[in-house]
Amino acid sequence: MSVFSKPVFEGTVEVDGNELFKGQGAARQWAQQVGSELGVTVQPCRIGSGWALCATLDGVEVVWGIFGQRLKRISPSAGQD
Template identity: 70%
Template sequence: MSVFTKPVFEGTVVFEDKELFKGQGAAKQWAQQVGVELGILVEVRKIGTGWALVGNVDGVETVWGIYGQRLKRISNSI
């Protein structure tokens, strides 16, 4: 099962209309899973009051948050 189809049952916060992880620890666990699936380094970044996942996909910085209890690309760069 892809990490992108798994439900995200973690605490979240909304910052600038983007749903982000509330805790750094939960974000790090999801970052590790995304990194393994995509074969890239994925880190967490504090954005406002929450945490997002950030990785370099095909040479482009990509940021993931949460939408509808699933991971979702929220921007190519924040």
């Protein structure tokens, strides 16, 4: 089962219209799973009061948040600190 089809049952916060992980620990665990599946390094990154998953994939900066209990790509410039 792909990590992108698994439900995300973690605490979340809304930042600039994006749903993000509430805690760094949960984001780190999901980052490890995404990184393993895609074969790239994925790191939790702080955006406002939440945490997103960030990576470079095929030379492009990619940021994932949450939508409907699934991982979803969001804009890389979505309020990053």
